[in-house]
Amino acid sequence: MSQHAHSPIEGNNGKPVAFRSRPWAATLILTGGVFALILGMFLSVSFGAADIHFAVVWEAIFQFNPDSTQHQIIQEIRLPRLLGGAMVGASLAVAGAIMQGMTRNPLADSGLLGLNAGAGFVLALCFAFFPGLPFMYLILYSFLGAGVGAGMVYGIGSLAKGGLTPVRLVLAGAALTALLSALSEGIALYFKIGQDLAFWYAGGVAGTKWFQLEVMFPWIVAALIGAMMLSRSITMLSLGEDVAKGLGQRTALVKLAGMIIVLILAGSAVAVVGAVGFVGLIVPHLTRYLVGVDYRWIIPCSAILGSLLVVFADLAARMVNPPYETPLGALIALIGVPFFLYLARKERREM
Amino acid sequence: MQQMVSHYQTRKRNRGFAVMTILAILIFIAFIISMNTGYIRLSPSDLLLTLIGSGTDKQSLILFEFRLPRIVISLLIGAGLAVSGCVIQGISRNALAEPGILGINAGAGLMVMLFISFYPSTSAAPVFLLPVLALLGASVTAALIFALSYKRHKGLSPTRIVLTGIAVAAGMSAAMIVLTLKLSPDKYQFVATWLAGSIWGTNWKFVLSLLPWIAILIPYVFYNARVMNVLNLGEELAKGLGAPVAKEQLKLLAAAVGLAASCVAVSGGIGFVGLIGPHLARRLVGPKHELLLPTSALAGALLVIVADTIGRWIMQPSEIPTGIVVAVIGAPYFLYLLACSKA
Numbered sequence: 001m002s003q004h005a006h007s008p009i010e011g012n013n014g015k016p017v018a019f020r021s022r023p024w025a026a027t028l029i030l031t032g033g034v035f036a037l038i039l040g041m042f043l044s045v046s047f048g049a050a051d052i053h054f055a056v057v058w059e060a061i062f063q064f065n066p067d068s069t070q071h072q073i074i075q076e077i078r079l080p081r082l083l084g085g086a087m088v089g090a091s092l093a094v095a096g097a098i099m100q101g102m103t104r105n106p107l108a109d110s111g112l113l114g115l116n117a118g119a120g121f122v123l124a125l126c127f128a129f130f131p132g133l134p135f136m137y138l139i140l141y142s143f144l145g146a147g148v149g150a151g152m153v154y155g156i157g158s159l160a161k162g163g164l165t166p167v168r169l170v171l172a173g174a175a176l177t178a179l180l181s182a183l184s185e186g187i188a189l190y191f192k193i194g195q196d197l198a199f200w201y202a203g204g205v206a207g208t209k210w211f212q213l214e215v216m217f218p219w220i221v222a223a224l225i226g227a228m229m230l231s232r233s234i235t236m237l238s239l240g241e242d243v244a245k246g247l248g249q250r251t252a253l254v255k256l257a258g259m260i261i262v263l264i265l266a267g268s269a270v271a272v273v274g275a276v277g278f279v280g281l282i283v284p285h286l287t288r289y290l291v292g293v294d295y296r297w298i299i300p301c302s303a304i305l306g307s308l309l310v311v312f313a314d315l316a317a318r319m320v321n322p323p324y325e326t327p328l329g330a331l332i333a334l335i336g337v338p339f340f341l342y343l344a345r346k347e348r349r350e351m
Numbered sequence: 352m353q354q355m356v357s358h359y360q361t362r363k364r365n366r367g368f369a370v371m372t373i374l375a376i377l378i379f380i381a382f383i384i385s386m387n388t389g390y391i392r393l394s395p396s397d398l399l400l401t402l403i404g405s406g407t408d409k410q411s412l413i414l415f416e417f418r419l420p421r422i423v424i425s426l427l428i429g430a431g432l433a434v435s436g437c438v439i440q441g442i443s444r445n446a447l448a449e450p451g452i453l454g455i456n457a458g459a460g461l462m463v464m465l466f467i468s469f470y471p472s473t474s475a476a477p478v479f480l481l482p483v484l485a486l487l488g489a490s491v492t493a494a495l496i497f498a499l500s501y502k503r504h505k506g507l508s509p510t511r512i513v514l515t516g517i518a519v520a521a522g523m524s525a526a527m528i529v530l531t532l533k534l535s536p537d538k539y540q541f542v543a544t545w546l547a548g549s550i551w552g553t554n555w556k557f558v559l560s561l562l563p564w565i566a567i568l569i570p571y572v573f574y575n576a577r578v579m580n581v582l583n584l585g586e587e588l589a590k591g592l593g594a595p596v597a598k599e600q601l602k603l604l605a606a607a608v609g610l611a612a613s614c615v616a617v618s619g620g621i622g623f624v625g626l627i628g629p630h631l632a633r634r635l636v637g638p639k640h641e642l643l644l645p646t647s648a649l650a651g652a653l654l655v656i657v658a659d660t661i662g663r664w665i666m667q668p669s670e671i672p673t674g675i676v677v678a679v680i681g682a683p684y685f686l687y688l689l690a691c692s693k694a
Contacts, residue, residue: 171689178682344518
């Protein structure tokens with residue numbers, strides 16, 4: 001763990017491949033990240049349409065006084081929003097890291113499992129046929145849609161002879177996503193509900209409620225722990241299916257477990273904030289660049305960096321153009337794109 | 352042994368020709384049906400009479416001024432997008448690559464959206480300006496991606512282009528989301544329809560503006576099929592075989608961008624053809640580009656002409672954007688192929 005691991009596995013050019021793993025960098029990210037996250041949370045709670053002093057924030061959390069408006073704002077609006085953002089960021093980033101590791105495709109993210117498209121399709125149906133559904137139901141249905149979408153991708157990918165290969169998973173995901181998105185688009189055009197959907201889709205952690213967090217939290221924590229337990233297997237799988245099999249791994253089982261974890265993580269995230277697509281794609285790349293190719297480090301660091309990205313993006317979303325909010329998805333892209341471009345220039349051929 | 356190998360190759364080639372012939376016949380049938388489809392029915396005999404120039408004025412107007420150009424356009428963009436996708440997949444060696452990855456759809460879409468946002472009304476939007484703007488947006492975006500992924504002494508690497516493409520496309524999509532939320536509902540409807548991929552360039556001027564791109568770039572790519580085979584082996588191997596990899600990649604990618612950008616300009620975002628056309632072709636004739644490229648072109652053309660016909664017919668007199676129909680018929684077939692395929 002604590003030294004550079006050199007593996008005897010041969011790369012495709014016959015030279016042994018040295019796997020770069022940077023435990024020091026990872027440890028730094030984990031500790032520094034937690035501090036930055038706490039800072040971000042404090043900033044996030046005190047900045048907004050109404051500025052609130054740090055001391056008041058402290059009181060609101062530890063000595064809650066129901067008669068104070070500021071305390072109410074913090075307790076009912078800002079805290080859930082902030083915690084929701086942190087959870088969603090961690091979930092999407094880890095889901096993306098698992099997808100990229102399992103499929104060895106740098107373009108993969110959790111959206112490719114058909115989750116976002118499934119959720120979007122069900123939402124389009126809800127908006128078209130049952131306008132005015134209560135929020136609770138919308139969330140429930142979009143989660144179901146995400147599950148059905150992922151189930152279909154997995155099912156179709158597994159039907160073929162030779163089982164679910166990474167390429168098949170990715171292609172089935174892309175095709176099903178295209179199909180469901182096209183159907184949603186058609187419904188949206190026909191019923192003229194495109195903009196309502198776009199609002200949902202643009203993704204925002206505003207309006208997160210405590211009950212959502214209570215429903216999400218145990219699942220996400222369990223899934224993150226599961227991801228950590230799987231991390232070693234994912235590292236093996238990321239070297240290629242044959243290698244993993246050769247090392248005695250039951251790849252089918254690992255892939256199924258990975259898919260279920262991704263489904264729980266990304267499904268909860270999509271249900272709460274809509275489709276914030278970029279986090280799952282970019283954070284794993286950034287993390288790999290910083291800590292190397294060992295998923296035992298990549299997964300926790302992705303979680304921290306994902307949280308940071310969403311918390312700070314949400315903070316920015318409120319400060320760019322107050323009192324109006326800028327769509328979160330747009331801001332995440334704004335923050336993420338330059339980073340990603342820099343990474344692309346650095347380009348290391350490691351997945 | 353030698354005989355075995357050559358026998359196998361001949362069989363592959365024969366199979367390829369058989370597949371292409373079948374596709375061509377299907378396209379021809381779709382062409383005939385498509386000419387018959389629309390609000391005003393033309394019986395097959397009327398159709399024939401009109402085609403040889405002895406139909407009524409009204410019939411020839413419908414056929415020559417509305418339907419034929421649209422059919423020709425749908426064939427051209429189907430072939431163009433599929434070949435473009437085939438090249439991008441072959442060079443980047445990534446199964447998920449398609450023209451959209453090079454930011455072409457996003458660039459075109461953003462340009463159109465900006466124009467619509469700041470233009471006073473949609474009803475009077477100059478139809479001829481939109482494709483020009485879309486082409487401009489697509490080309491600028493592609494150039495930007497190339498510039499950002501170019502490194503001195505190292506040239507371009509496909510992986511870097513793909514990653515840069517994602518980033519740039521994501522940035523543009525984000526800008527589009529912001530604009531979307533600010534648009535008035537009727538403007539939004541216009542843009543959404545355009546983005547969903549509607550072939551609206553239904554007259555000969557559009558055909559003429561698209562034709563040179565297709566007529567020059569597709570043969571150019573076909574001519575380079577063997578280069579594509581070498582590039583597809585991977586960079587190290589291709590270099591080892593003595594191919595000037597970076598230069599060839601750049602030329603072929605530029606051709607792919609030109610094809611996709613010109614197609615997106617007249618059809619909006621029909622993104623799926625570029626992804627699925629080459630995959631369908633690969634499942635039918637295998638990985639050799641001499642067969643794969645023409646088969647992709649035919650498969651793409653067939654997909655778009657069928658989708659366009661269905662889109663015009665199913666909800667008469669209104670239309671469904673072709674891009675939506677392409678995905679709705681293309682994706683299930685593709686999934687079926689995927690489920691039946693051997694590892």
